[in-house]
Amino acid sequence: xxxxxxxxxxxxxxxxxxxxxxxxxxxxxxxxxxxxxxxxxxxxxxxxxxxxxxxxxxxxxxxxxxxxxxxxxxxxxxxxxxxxxxxxxxxxxxxxxxxxxxxxxxxxxxxxxxxxxxxxxxxxxxxxxxxxxxxxxxxxxxxxxxxxxxxxxxxxxxxxxxxxxxxxxxxxxxxxxxxxxxxxxxxxxxxxxxxxxxxxxxxxxxxxxxxxxxxxxxxxxxxxxxxxxxxxxxxxxxxxxxxxxxxxxxxxxxxxxxxxxxxxxxxxxxxxxxxxxxxxxxxxxxxxxxxxxxxxxxxxxxxxxxxxxxxxxxxxxxxxxxxxxxxxxxxxxxxxxxxxxxxxxxxxxxxxxxxxxxxxxxxxxxxxxxxxxxxxxxxxxx
Amino acid sequence: xxxxxxxxxxxxxxxxxxxxxxxxxxxxxxxxxxxxxxxxxxxxxxxxxxxxxxxxxxxxxxxxxxxxxxxxxxxxxxxxxxxxxxxxxxxxxxxxxxxxxxxxxxxxxxxxxxxxxxxxxxxxxxxxxxxxxxxxxxxxxxxxxxxxxxxxxxxxxxxxxxxxxxxxxxxxxxxxxxxxxxxxxxxxxxxxxxxxxxxxxxxxxxxxxxxxxxxxxxxxxxxxxxxxxxxxxxxxxxxxxxxxxxxxxxxxxxxxxxxxxxxxxxxxxxxxxxxxxxxxxxxxxxxxxxxxxxxxxxxxxxxxxxxxxxxxxxxxxxxxxxxxxxxxxxxxxxxxxxxxxxxxxxxxxxxxxxxxxxxxxxxxxxxxxxxxxxxxxxxxxx
Numbered sequence: 001x002x003x004x005x006x007x008x009x010x011x012x013x014x015x016x017x018x019x020x021x022x023x024x025x026x027x028x029x030x031x032x033x034x035x036x037x038x039x040x041x042x043x044x045x046x047x048x049x050x051x052x053x054x055x056x057x058x059x060x061x062x063x064x065x066x067x068x069x070x071x072x073x074x075x076x077x078x079x080x081x082x083x084x085x086x087x088x089x090x091x092x093x094x095x096x097x098x099x100x101x102x103x104x105x106x107x108x109x110x111x112x113x114x115x116x117x118x119x120x121x122x123x124x125x126x127x128x129x130x131x132x133x134x135x136x137x138x139x140x141x142x143x144x145x146x147x148x149x150x151x152x153x154x155x156x157x158x159x160x161x162x163x164x165x166x167x168x169x170x171x172x173x174x175x176x177x178x179x180x181x182x183x184x185x186x187x188x189x190x191x192x193x194x195x196x197x198x199x200x201x202x203x204x205x206x207x208x209x210x211x212x213x214x215x216x217x218x219x220x221x222x223x224x225x226x227x228x229x230x231x232x233x234x235x236x237x238x239x240x241x242x243x244x245x246x247x248x249x250x251x252x253x254x255x256x257x258x259x260x261x262x263x264x265x266x267x268x269x270x271x272x273x274x275x276x277x278x279x280x281x282x283x284x285x286x287x288x289x290x291x292x293x294x295x296x297x298x299x300x301x302x303x304x305x306x307x308x309x310x311x312x313x314x315x316x317x318x319x320x321x322x323x324x325x326x327x328x329x330x331x332x333x334x335x336x337x338x339x340x341x342x343x344x345x346x347x348x349x350x351x352x353x354x355x356x357x358x359x360x361x362x363x364x365x366x367x368x369x370x371x372x373x374x375x376x377x378x379x380x381x382x
Numbered sequence: 383x384x385x386x387x388x389x390x391x392x393x394x395x396x397x398x399x400x401x402x403x404x405x406x407x408x409x410x411x412x413x414x415x416x417x418x419x420x421x422x423x424x425x426x427x428x429x430x431x432x433x434x435x436x437x438x439x440x441x442x443x444x445x446x447x448x449x450x451x452x453x454x455x456x457x458x459x460x461x462x463x464x465x466x467x468x469x470x471x472x473x474x475x476x477x478x479x480x481x482x483x484x485x486x487x488x489x490x491x492x493x494x495x496x497x498x499x500x501x502x503x504x505x506x507x508x509x510x511x512x513x514x515x516x517x518x519x520x521x522x523x524x525x526x527x528x529x530x531x532x533x534x535x536x537x538x539x540x541x542x543x544x545x546x547x548x549x550x551x552x553x554x555x556x557x558x559x560x561x562x563x564x565x566x567x568x569x570x571x572x573x574x575x576x577x578x579x580x581x582x583x584x585x586x587x588x589x590x591x592x593x594x595x596x597x598x599x600x601x602x603x604x605x606x607x608x609x610x611x612x613x614x615x616x617x618x619x620x621x622x623x624x625x626x627x628x629x630x631x632x633x634x635x636x637x638x639x640x641x642x643x644x645x646x647x648x649x650x651x652x653x654x655x656x657x658x659x660x661x662x663x664x665x666x667x668x669x670x671x672x673x674x675x676x677x678x679x680x681x682x683x684x685x686x687x688x689x690x691x692x693x694x695x696x697x698x699x700x701x702x703x704x705x706x707x708x709x710x711x712x713x714x715x716x717x718x719x720x721x722x723x724x725x726x727x728x729x730x731x732x733x734x735x736x737x738x739x740x741x742x743x744x745x746x747x748x749x750x751x752x753x754x755x756x757x758x759x760x761x762x763x764x
Contacts, residue, residue: 129644133643257643258642258643259640259641260640260641261664262511266640267663270640270661273655273661274660278656279640279655279661281649281652282643
């Protein structure tokens with residue numbers, strides 16, 4: 001949401017997001033009913049709200065202006081953004097989950113959230129073998145066109161983020177703190193690297209510290225953003241199991257890497273496998289399992305794009321094929337990045353991302369190092 | 383079958399077992415129809431048999447007397463025995479399987495086959511970790527009162543047999559050769575140790591070498607004798623997977639130990655887990671999973687004992703409880719072996735074996751080192 005043209009709406013969103021005791025579900029319901037955050041806030045201030053929201057009327061009437069001004073100042077910085085559920089580019093997979101946040105604070109490139117993502121999560125105290133597995137699975141999944149989503153924690157999370165960055169691919173970190181904080185502090189440089197090409201995402205407003213109860217909430221967003229969740233190594237009481245269970249509740253696939261029965265950090269993975277998670281030995285198994293869902297996501301994204309651009313007539317199937325042809329023609333003989341493809345083809349970045357994945361899965365396009373894409377077969381002579 | 387009193391029947395069995403081209407299923411059907419091997423053979427010699435058995439008429443009319451005399455000589459040795467499907471102590475779990483052999487050559491203690499068994503099988507080229515797992519699972523399962531059944535092969539099989547022997551417990555080896563041969567030859571001493579307390583078992587007559595096609599047949603007997611089958615380590619093309627699939631076809635549980643995705647010998651286990659085998663980290667999980675089946679086996683064995691001893695009236699439930707009381711009273715304050723318990727209680731060894739397992743599962747009796755059993759609770763004062 002553009003802060004210049006929508007200052008009143010954004011202020012209303014911030015006041016509502018910071019209102020004590022309104023959960024994400026209640027907030028979504030409230031704003032949906034009133035069609036905008038400003039109307040919802042106005043109704044609340046007039047005392048028209050029933051139920052538990054009334055308890056927040058004092059805050060809603062007289063919010064802490066310093067906090068809200070601080071949030072607005074934070075949002076006015078470059079590559080800082082509030083992405084609300086009313087924005088057309090709110091990530092559709094996350095929107096589909098029951099516990100979805102009403103809005104996300106984003107640092108970096110919000111279009112990263114449109115990419116087909118796979119969550120890679122696991123223990124903070126991972127073994128060397130676990131870290132190596134996180135890296136190699138992340139690399140292989142990036143090479144197949146997926147972005148890697150994780151929680152910026154030490155251990156498996158950091159290994160997965162770093163491997164994606166080193167491969168020149170996109171990675172998304174979901175924070176358990178406000179978007180201006182980095183936890184753990186030693187991941188400050190990692191967070192900067194992620195924000196430079198991908199995105200840092202938080203449902204918490206600036207300044208919120210990493211309270212223990214924030215991390216399970218963070219985990220549901222990781223699972224919600226992702227087509228599937230891979231658990232690399234996890235103890236039996238690991239937070240990663242929460243991420244896995246959220247994924248299952250969202251109807252998404254859960255993948256787990258088995259390990260030695262003498263490795264306590266394999267226990268969580270084994271428990272998940274017993275509960276129905278797919279045992280995986282290679283990234284290819286994940287790619288194969290997610291291909292149908294990724295293709296559906298691509299179709300879904302195209303539909304939403306059509307809805308989000310009402311000035312153009314709804315694209316008929318032939319028109320969609322035409323878009324694929326346009327994209328393939330734009331690719332020509334060279335390897336290109338998504339931005340260059342957007343410029344050449346006139347298509348939007350989110351649409352291109354999803355189309356590229358479909359084309360990759362169909363074997364038409366190959367992802368290359370550095371976020372470049374090339375045709376798998378020589379381009380036809382034009 | 384006692385060779386002195388049943389020489390004619392045993393000779394008929396041997397001639398039929400050695401007849402070329404009669405499979406186990408056909409042989410079982412033939413002998414069942416004629417009610418005894420001698421009648422089946424007589425009918426065959428008279429040319430009364432329909433179907434493919436006719437092709438064997440030449441052999442059946444004029445078998446190689448040297449071979450048969452050799453078999454009889456082998457059977458006349460101490461602790462050598464032919465156990466046919468008509469013998470009351472033919473192992474009931476094996477009898478229930480569709481591909482059961484019509485008879486088994488046994489070296490050692492045939493009553494070992496009545497014990498509740500768990501198969502432990504796996505790769506011949508197991509890793510050190512795999513061998514250690516085979517040993518520790520075997521020890522724990524023996525301590526819970528199970529006998530360990532395997533295939534006398536190098537690697538996992540030998541580790542499981544040896545651990546059972548070292549724990550003073552019973553182990554059963556099923557051979558892919560005749561009962562007079564040991565394959566591999568370096569396991570000759572292991573085979574002697576197994577025969578001294580447990581049993582070597584083969585469906586092949588003396589002298590049959592270890593042809594490649596014998597080992598899958600051997601594997602179905604391992605699975606058929608056992609309440610469940612544990613695969614410790616196995617490659618993707620391992621014969622252990624055949625054993626596991628036989629177990630599944632027999633409706634028995636299959637257990638598999640997961641391992642590192644970088645261990646090629648974990649691949650077979652992972653494949654089985656994907657196909658529905660139970661992922662296990664500890665022997666306790668196997669014991670818990672098999673307890674209901676073991677209890678049913680105990681009940682089944684008691685019923686068969688009742689059938690096999692028609693001189694005594696069928697035991698009513700109260701009579702069965704009385705047998706348990708008799709056994710518990712025989713146990714008194716000391717730890718005793720099964721033979722001593724048989725002498726004291728007047729009950730048969732197979733019945734005692736199954737009752738002991740039921741009592742162990744109920745927590746009344748504890749298995750001790752050296753095949754001894756003791757009451758878990760102090761005996762009531764009498």
